[in-house]
Amino acid sequence: MIGLLKRDLSLAIRAGGGFGLSLAFFLIFTALVPFGVGPETGRLSEMAAGLLWLGALLACLLSLDRIFQLDWEDGTLDLLATSPLPLESVAALKALAHWLTTGLPLVAAAPVLGILLNLPGAAYPWLIASLFVGTPALSIIGAFGAALTVGIKRGGLLLSLLVLPLYVPTLLFGALAATRGAQGLDATTPLVLTAGITLGAAALLPFAAAAALRVNLR
Amino acid sequence: MSSIWEYANPRRFMATSGALLPWISAIAAVCLVVGLVWGFFFTPNDFRQGSTVKIIYVHVPSAIMAVNAWLMMLVASLIWVVRRHHVSALAAKAAAPVGMVFTLIALFTGAVWGQPMWGTWWEWDPRLTSFLILFLFYLGFMALWEAIENPDQAADLTAVLCLVGSVFAVISRYALVFWNQGLHQGATLSLDAEQNIADVFWYPLITVMAGFGFLFLALVLYRTRTEIRARRVKALIAQERMA
Numbered sequence: 385m386i387g388l389l390k391r392d393l394s395l396a397i398r399a400g401g402g403f404g405l406s407l408a409f410f411l412i413f414t415a416l417v418p419f420g421v422g423p424e425t426g427r428l429s430e431m432a433a434g435l436l437w438l439g440a441l442l443a444c445l446l447s448l449d450r451i452f453q454l455d456w457e458d459g460t461l462d463l464l465a466t467s468p469l470p471l472e473s474v475a476a477l478k479a480l481a482h483w484l485t486t487g488l489p490l491v492a493a494a495p496v497l498g499i500l501l502n503l504p505g506a507a508y509p510w511l512i513a514s515l516f517v518g519t520p521a522l523s524i525i526g527a528f529g530a531a532l533t534v535g536i537k538r539g540g541l542l543l544s545l546l547v548l549p550l551y552v553p554t555l556l557f558g559a560l561a562a563t564r565g566a567q568g569l570d571a572t573t574p575l576v577l578t579a580g581i582t583l584g585a586a587a588l589l590p591f592a593a594a595a596a597l598r599v600n601l602r
Numbered sequence: 603m604s605s606i607w608e609y610a611n612p613r614r615f616m617a618t619s620g621a622l623l624p625w626i627s628a629i630a631a632v633c634l635v636v637g638l639v640w641g642f643f644f645t646p647n648d649f650r651q652g653s654t655v656k657i658i659y660v661h662v663p664s665a666i667m668a669v670n671a672w673l674m675m676l677v678a679s680l681i682w683v684v685r686r687h688h689v690s691a692l693a694a695k696a697a698a699p700v701g702m703v704f705t706l707i708a709l710f711t712g713a714v715w716g717q718p719m720w721g722t723w724w725e726w727d728p729r730l731t732s733f734l735i736l737f738l739f740y741l742g743f744m745a746l747w748e749a750i751e752n753p754d755q756a757a758d759l760t761a762v763l764c765l766v767g768s769v770f771a772v773i774s775r776y777a778l779v780f781w782n783q784g785l786h787q788g789a790t791l792s793l794d795a796e797q798n799i800a801d802v803f804w805y806p807l808i809t810v811m812a813g814f815g816f817l818f819l820a821l822v823l824y825r826t827r828t829e830i831r832a833r834r835v836k837a838l839i840a841q842e843r844m845a
Contacts, residue, residue: 535755560781
């Protein structure tokens with residue numbers, strides 16, 4: 385299990401793994417926002433928390449099809465399916481590796497991009513906390529979507545169509561926590577609910593993802 | 603002993619549904635014509651809303667059926683996952699576009715009613731938003747069916763998507779209440795209330811609701827029969843090639 389995680393991490397970090405692309409996308413998204421809505425700092429700081437959440441979500445979405453696609457193409461997934469490791473663990477580990485290489489850097493980058501969007505000072509801890517507990521859910525739900533579409537050629541657009549409606553509750557609670565933090569309100573309830581979605585997804589979705597992988601490998 | 607599982611046999615299903623279909627279609631047509639004419643022309647206007655209130659005769663039944671169609675797909679997907687009856691998987695596939703159109707009708711009639719009443723076509727209200735999300739779920743379900751060539755794999759994967767999607771749809775529905783209180787009025791109709799609305803409105807409304815239910819049933823049966831026939835044709839073509 386540790387070996388698989390290490391392999392996925394090193395494959396993602398080395399050249400061609402796409403590590404850093406999501407970060408760059410997040411940066412560009414944030415840089416484009418003022419062109420779309422105007423540069424008034426007051427309006428930007430009002431929207432900053434929600435926009436950062438949205439940017440992180442889209443950046444995460446961008447790299448989802450890499451979770452299983454490459455392993456599917458070169459046959460690694462068949463080997464993993466016949467190995468003693470249960471496919472459920474494989475799905476969970478793949479989601480974890482995706483979060484470590486995509487979600488965690490996004491969490492680290494969000495405060496810096498918050499400065500660009502003039503995020504109010506009180507919002508920083510809430511933004512970081514909500515992204516930290518929310519982005520794992522994005523990776524796990526995304527791994528499920530990637531498992532569904534792994535057998536489809538050019539399934540990237542379809543993957544977005546399937547995954548984005550599933551992201552609604554996570555985005556809603558996560559952005560609500562960050563926005564309430566920005567307004568100086570107590571944001572514990574949405575934060576706890578975001579964590580709840582992450583834990584629920586982590587408990588249940590690996591099974592659904594493994595079921596989808598089995599169908600695709602049949 | 604006859605049981606519902608006998609209809610898992612496509613031949614039995616085709617025979618029975620073929621016999622029932624004209625009746626179901628006729629009941630749907632009669633209920634819809636009677637209910638809609640009655641509702642539109644023979645009920646009084648509302649004291650404050652004027653004649654716009656009459657849009658409920660389309661809005662409410664289609665909204666109810668939009669949710670029920672997804673529930674039917676969920677049950678059909680579960681039956682496919684557990685007992686692997688092909689008719690069930692095809693029924694789920696057949697119901698998706700019908701449910702999607704009901705969702706669209708509910709959204710559209712709601713917008714038409716909302717414009718004069720709320721002064722806006724659209725409002726990010728929990729009910730409206732959850733219907734928009736339901737619409738996206740229908741789209742995803744249909745797109746996944748279309749994208750996969752092997753029908754059994756497609757049935758399996760869409761069934762998994764339907765199960766997971768149902769959980770997330772329910773979570774979204776209640777999450778949205780946190781997010782915005784909304785303009786949409788609460789549920790007017792409930793099963794345990796003694797009288798939901800005044801009888802003059804209630805009788806035509808319940809007739810139209812029955813009509814929409816039978817219309818859904820008829821459309822799903824038609825589409826399922828078409829799917830079964832398409833599958834047979836494909837099998838015949840494959841046989842020809844082998845020979």
